Amino acid sequence: MQGNRLYEGQRLALKYFTVAVVLFGAQLLFGLIAAIQYLYPSFLYNTLDFSIARMVHINALVVWLLYAMIGAVYWLLPDEAGVEVVGVKLGTIGFYILTAAVAVVVLVYLFVQVGPGTEMTLWLITEGREYIEAPRWADIGIVAVVLVFLYNVYATVMKGNHTGILVVLMADLIALAGLYLAGMFYTDNISIDQFWWWWVVHLWVEATWEVYVAAVGGYILIKTLNANRQVVEMWLWIEVAMMFGSGILGLGHHYFWIGTPEYWWEIGALFSALEPVPLVGLFVHVLYDWGKERGKGNTIKNVPAFAWLTVETFGNFLGAGVWGFMHTLPQINLYTHGTQWPAAHGHLAFFGAYVAIMISAIYIGVQGKAGLKEMKMTRTGWWAISLITVGVLLMTVSLTLSAYTQTMVERGMHGATWEGYFIAQANKWFVQGMGWRLAAGLSVIAGYAALVYDLLTVTKKQPEEVYKAEEAAAQTA
């Protein structure tokens, strides 16, 4: 920001944030439909089948997170570099192209749904790869837009300040974008095809996205706590080293399923156990900075953003750490893979590690747009964070109960047979868990409604002292 005036890059960031919030709503809506279909399989049968609802649910998640991630970079980029984003007009054109492409893809998912399984399906309808199902024409469009984005980031940093946060982001974004290419080509052998697809999402969530979160988290700590930049950046480098070390080698815990040599399972087991260590480190770091700043009598500059960052710290630890480690070692993953365990882990891990921090970044944007030096939490904001967080936690526990039943009955007692699968699906504990999951989903939807309302009104509903402080600061200036 230049005084109270936004950079053009930050205006572009607000556009990205807006679409991200809309797609977040779509993700929740289709998740709700899929949750209902688990209990009532005839719901929307032959109109919007479970496979389609689930596909839109998880693709909307990935796409809205990518929108929010790009938005957060466009927000912090000019602020950190101290110059306007280079190529911001090109970036704006890219934004509109991407948004139009996403709209067309979603319409095709909803109204065409499936193709004949030929090259045409691959190019125009869906590639059929979980999480990144966009058809090839959209893939190429996404690559073009991301190339523009990367150019903007690199050219801006070259022109302006080279802060530690920006340098880490520059390196990470190359890896993040480059990995997408591994999910674009198609091979006739489904095992080889899945092997390459698998690398995209796993190296995103276990390495490059985690590093991205550490960098943006560092920026948010500086903005909300006035944390010391040198400390934040020093810690960022340590986290980067640990995340790449434990995250990449920890991937070995999956190798049981892809036919790599057995020693990888042991490497994977050990480094999986170490994967929560950077998360613990991050937690110690946030706690340390909060304790220090509190001791100095400093107030939090953006309470909603800091509150969501706190949710991120705990959610990441619980979702990625606790729920990940519970079922991830190869010896037990043999029995839990493909049950509701990964669903329980995935819901809390994605929420804790990525959703919460992106909402935090959006609140930073909202504060910056209004030009407020300080922003308190409103009652609606508390409702939003409480309903969403409690909802996701309850959803995770419910899915865990269903998962446990499924693992015991289907895998343990019936040896992973089809018969065992159907017996487990009909088990009353499994079904009850799914029922509680639906209830939890409704809580998240209510929280989302409160969140949208709060994002639109939070700057107009601040306590009187915030506006008085603004006036006093304006007069002094």
Added chain:
Amino acid sequence: MEYYIQDIPHTDFLSIFVISALIIFFGMGYAAFFTLVKLKLLNRLFMIAAYSSWVLLALSMYYLGELLRVEPYTQKVLIGAMVGYLIFPHAVYYILDKVHSRFEHENESNQIQ
């Protein structure tokens, strides 16, 4: 000798899930109590809770290794990792503290001008 993953009886599943979760919680407990005491947000006596958490963490990790029927070499490596984790919060706190005291008075403003 080649090692193969051993079958695990389903009666051990619950213990494995619970112990795995406890490992992460005790790990977190150790780091959290340690940091809070160091920051003087908790009484020094809570350092006992920190080290108790670490002892329970190491025991849980050993027991998990037994439940998963890992080979003896892996069991040793896991315990070695636990010893490493004993040092980890000390090292992190030490680095943070040093960096804070070095930079605290150097630059009060975080904004890049």
